[in-house]
Amino acid sequence: MAKLDVRNLGEYIRQQRNSAQISLRQLAKSAGVSNPYLSQIERGLRKPSAEILQQIAKALRISAEALYVQAGILDERYGDSDVPSAVMGDEALTERQKQVLLEIYESFRRENDESPAEPATPAETGSRARAARAAREPRKTSTTG
Amino acid sequence: MAKLDVRNLGEYIRQQRNSAQISLRQLAKSAGVSNPYLSQIERGLRKPSAEILQQIAKALRISAEALYVQAGILDERYGDSDVPSAVMGDEALTERQKQVLLEIYESFRRENDESPAEPATPAETGSRARAARAAREPRKTSTTG
DNA sequence: GCTGAGTGCTTGCAATAGTTAGCAATGGCG
DNA sequence: CGCCATTGCTAACTATTGCAAGCACTCAGC
Incomplete structure (x- = not known):
């Protein structure tokens, strides 16, 4: 203790x-x-x-x-953001989905810590669709855990 | 206690x-x-x-x-609807990042509406890593779990 | 049959959380 | 001055957490 x-x-x-x-x-x-x-x-x-x-x-x-x-x-x-709390408190999400969202959130914040500017680029548009699809498809993967 | x-x-x-x-x-x-x-x-x-x-x-x-x-x-x-407002109100995120997060969030919720409260499986662990990678490196195209 | 590995649980105990009774110090008032 | 109230803390105690040793059971292999 x-x-x-x-x-x-x-x-x-x-x-x-x-x-x-x-x-x-x-x-x-x-x-x-x-x-x-x-x-x-x-x-x-x-x-x-x-x-x-x-x-x-x-x-x-x-x-x-x-x-x-x-x-x-x-x-x-x-301490400084409501996003993690809101995600964790959302009962419509599974625990794994919450983890996924929080890790994406945190990687975004790390990105912005390195380059605080916020230009929108076409690459980010693609990442949007790709991330959504990737999060949806892995359910079909065979389990080897 | x-x-x-x-x-x-x-x-x-x-x-x-x-x-x-x-x-x-x-x-x-x-x-x-x-x-x-x-x-x-x-x-x-x-x-x-x-x-x-x-x-x-x-x-x-x-x-x-x-x-x-x-x-x-x-x-x-x-609550169950705090996520969008928390995401939108987070000043550490760019507008694009907010959109990405919200779209992933909403696709998760759609998933759970179709098949509610699926228990977590080891397969979802893979989805976590994949989604995080996709969001961080959108220029990579290969996604193999 | 027996043995070994794995399973979840029982029991007793050590360590720590949290409380009670009380002490010493301080400040205000008559 | 003495008295009282308040203050933070000490020491002994109770209650609870978390662990070690071990039990009873199941299953697979010989």
Whole structure:
């Protein structure tokens, strides 16, 4: 359990608490956790569960996802875009389709990090049709897994 | 800790495992968790931490977030129509990339409307790699899984 | 028949999460 | 000054997670 680095989490929580100008005990009470435990969390002595993080986030009026990111439960990609969350939450997609979409999304973002300009080229038009077809056809492939 | 409803999580993991056609021991081994514990998780007797969920998800080749949703760590509040708006609102993507993503997304959904909730098969793993490659290198024409 | 490999589960236990009771320090007020 | 309220933390404890050792069962091969 100590494998995850939670030092940032505690500092982050204390920081948010100080910004909100509430005491440790007040936050613990409104979060529904014991104040010694919150103290331990802030000092990095404990690694709280996601449920505790939810409670703390709610009491701090911040998103639980922000604390998950700090705790290493969620990747930082959830901090700055709604696309991954929306894709993951879409029940009309299979898990594999979600993975495919997210990987395409991330490769797009990597592209744009390297060349931020956004010229539309005919090559990209072709990639559009090709990507759609490729995603549809592999179902017919024989399984060797 | 027992406040979160984790019955769906265990069924979901077993379902994904069966779809992947691997035994409980095989999954436990590749996930790096003990097989009795995985058995307990699948039967809903234990509520695993996010770190364990990460390990299981990785071994199942699905996203950790999918398991977080099942475990109640992430909300399903993202809804089933958040993807288009999230994609369109993502400023890190070009307009063309947004179109590509949305068209793939919509073709996925059409697929699932015709044959709903097909369980993930190892064949779809190949589709993931192929679709990602096609999107990244649109000038290549050869697509052999 | 037996043996070996694989299967999922039982049981007991160690480690860690999270709580309770209480301490020491600080600040405000009479 | 003393008293009270608030503060964050300590130490002991309880509850739960996650693991190791092993069981009972199935199946295939001899």
